[in-house]
Amino acid sequence: MERPSLSCFISDHEGFHGTIKQSPQDFVVIEIDINGQLVNSSNVQEELRKSPSRSSQASKRDDKLKQSKPDDTDILNQDCFDLNIILGPAVNQELEHFTNKVRVRAGEQEKVELSLGTYPDKHLRAVVHRAVRYNFPFLQTVTNQSEIRVREDPDFKELASLASEGEAEEFFRFIDAKVPGSAFTFLPDDSKEHRTSVHHFVSRRFGKLVETKSFTDQQRTSITVRLRERSKHPKKRAADSQEELILYTAFTLRKENLETLEAISYMAAVLGVLPSDFTYAGIKDKRAITYQAMVVKKISPERLLDKVSEFERRGMQISRVRPVSEPLKLGRLQGNHFDLVIRDLKPHDKHGVRGPQQLVKEAVENVKNRGFVNYYGPQRFGSGSCVQADQVGLELLKEKMEASVKLFFTPEEGEDLQNKAKRHFLLTGNAKESLALMPAYKARERLMLRALHRYGSGQEGCIRGWLSLPHSMRVFYLHSYCSRVWNEAANYRLQKLGFKPVQGDLVWAGSEKGLKDTTKELNTPQVHVVTSEEEKDEVFSLDQVILPMPGNSVKYPENLLGQWYHDRLAQDGLGQCRFRVTPLKLNVPGCYRPLLAKPQNITYSLRTAEEQQGQSDETGTPSLSLAFDLDTSCYATVCLIEIMKSNLSQ
Structure with a gap:
């Protein structure tokens, strides 16, 4: 391209x-929050002074760790998705054999169980529970004193009989994440009777947590499940539940020479939570010193402050640590x-x-x-020089899953471990060996390789590989492609139509504040098409012109630029594209972006x-x-x- x-x-x-x-x-x-304040307005020393008992708390926790399994500290400092690290190679191999046995015995009534061993520390138990359920959503994990056992989850089995197994896996990951207000949508289903069965199952099993609703889009009907907002007076969960009451802790992260997702992966491993338990307003540069707001789920302010010294060793500092009531949403900043x-x-x-x-x-x-x-900068397309994120996104939009995975694993120049792992995978197709080579902090690559090892590297396996990544990571590649098209459209618009608004241009018809929000996905954007009279009278200025990011809900300019968009997408084989990748549960409505900033x-x-x-x-x-x-x-x-x-x- x-x-x-x-x-x-x-x-x-x-x-x-x-x-x-x-x-x-x-x-x-430095991020500017929604109130117009810099997020680094206080420092970590002030926060530490508010918690004088932090050192003694940390010392007690260290003593507790020393009394547990010899490699527990190593587990907390590794990629917490990797069961080979968390359980150890021998137990992980037993678990792999056990999952194969469960699949082979599908339909049999006899229950089979496997013990994963004892874990005296509750935080390590939480790591094991979440990682096992994330990797194998069809398993149920239970604790008896300090022992963790796994068995087939009958609820998963029931849902898999009503929907596809892949959908059931995604649904149970969604339930496990427990992000208030988040939603999961099943694939379109034209059978009312079948939809009723799904409604009844979800309501019976998860009715206290979620609400379900059917909606129709383009004459196809789907079921959306939404997690309820937290109650003001939450009740204690059942005794056998492994999830604690959800709490959220906000903080400001200062990082140096680290990618945002790399920093999150490390913090998640240290704290014993999943990377998806962290939310943030935006991605920040790697080659920089950056300050950004973050919220972590299921971690108290005291426990976060316990880990200050470990974070500092990796070039990260935290400040403004405080309890909050909800996660942070992407784009929630000025x-x-x-x-x-x-x-x-x-x-x-x-x-x-x-x-x-x-x-x-x-x-x-x-x-x-x-x-x-207002071009999208090079960070939008990834740091790779051989293959960039927009090329991966194009293959995903064309639903060429195997081609997209090969591009995803295209190595750069250099002999570092991640490039060696990528070359090995492309050369041999052996995901297990490539996973052993891939550094622990490369969370995306490791998630993909684990799925490819389990399901194979064909079309279905590649779909499973993409579904193993969080939704925000999957959709990033599609947005990257659309951003590339936007940049080219901006070039074409200025070169062919000049530096004044012309007939057919799109301008924002709402408030100035609304204009700043036009890069968000809006359902009913206030977009106006410039008329010939308005062009002649110079009613609008160039800084009011907006260009659409491609998607299924945007209006295109009604002049040469509009035709350019259609030709450009057709050139990439997207002439009939609906900007939905159904196998990956991705939808790109599109948005509008001001031409100038x-x-x-x-x-x-x-x-x-x-x-x-x-x-x-x-x-x-x-x-x-x-x-x-x-x-x-x-x-x-x-x-x-x-x-x-x-x-x-x-």
């Missing part, structure tokens, strides 16, 4: 060359604040007469007043080579410090490209 550069500029200033992200300290990102340093400034024209001060002032003022093209509260200072003398980073060239705010889903790197008129050196 051709990858056009972010080539359209709004201003015509000269710009300059420079280097960003020379160190993480040169790129600092934007991000950036503190950046651009080093080694040089003019584009070596023989130019204007100095760096004049070049910088002209560039910053232009972007402050006119903004920049503007930095707010922008300030800058230039340090000349003379002023930098004696500094360790002195290079003989000026450096520029920049600070500004951007709305959510806008990219600082794209803003810098407009300021500098240069491809960024990193």
Whole structure:
């Protein structure tokens, strides 16, 4: 797929060359919450002072761990999905044999059970229960004193007879997650009698937790199951239930040179919960120092503070730790604040007469007043140079599951463990051996390989592999493809139709606040089509123009750009695409994104080579410090490209 550069500029200033992200300290990102406050407004020392007994609590917990199994600490510090690590190779192999026996004996009445051993520490028991149920949703885990036993879950067996086995697995993972207000939708079912059976099963078995409802979409009827919001006076659960009362703890995470999902995977292992128990408002850069809000489920503030020193060893710090009543939703923020340093400034024209001060002032003022093209930045497409996320997303939209998995495992250059594991899988197709090579922190790859080992690498196995990833991870690849198309559409719109709104363009007809929310998936967006009279009278400005992200619920422009969208999708084999990937339970309604974005509260200072003398980073060239705010889903790197008129050196 051709990858056009972010080539359209709004201003015509000269710009300059420079280097960003020379160190993480040169790129600092701080989330701005929905109240307009920076999320790092307090520090971890303040929080620790509020918990003077933390050290003694930690000491008691360490003593407790020492009394349990010898490798318990290792378990807490590994990928908590991996049963080979949690149970040990011998017990995990027994469990694999046991699950095969359960499947072979399907339909028999005699119950068979397997003991997984004793786990004196309750947090380790929680790890085992959740990991076993996640990997094998058709199993039931029970505790007798400290011993954990597994057996076939009769409820799973009943649901699998009413729906597909894959749907039953996804449904039970959804029930286990217990996120209030979340929903699960079964595949369309045209049989009313059959739907009634599913309604009755869910209501009888999970009626206190969920509510069910049928809805019709495009003449097909489906059942949606929604978890009820938490009661103000929750009752204690049954004695044999392994789930504790749900609690949520909010905190601010400071990380350095770590991907958000990598940081979550490590924290989950340390705390003995699943990565899906963490919620956040947005993904943050890896090559940076970032501050972001997070909420973790089932962990108290005290237990989170117990692990401060372990987090710090991996370049993470936590602050503003406090109890909250609900998880954090993706996109629940106003934007991000950036503190950046651009080093080694040089003019584009070596023989130019204007100095760096004049070049910088002209560039910053232009972007402050006119903004920049609101492209999706390179982070949206993943860090890979051989295969990027949008290519994987395209294959998923075409439902070419085996091709998408091969792209997913395409290695980059280098001989690190993850690339060796990927090469081994593509060369041999042996998922089990590749899993042994894959580093523990590569959560996505390990989940996929475990599923491929269990179900094979054919079409059905690849579907199971994708379904083993959380929904947010699966849909990321589809959104990445749609973002690539949006970037190309922005280029085409400006190159062919110019820098003023024209007839057929789409503009936002709601409030300014609503415009900032148009990158969200809206059911009834307030979109207006520019008329010829409005074009002539210049009723609208370019910063009011919005472009659609492809999807099944968006309106396309009614001019050359609209035809371009249809031709572009057809070129990729998506001419008849409904933007639903039913086997993976993915739906892309589409959304709208402003063509232009503007930095707010922008300030800058230039340090000349003379002023930098004696500094360790002195290079003989000026450096520029920049600070500004951007709305959510806008990219600082794209803003810098407009300021500098240069491809960024990193």
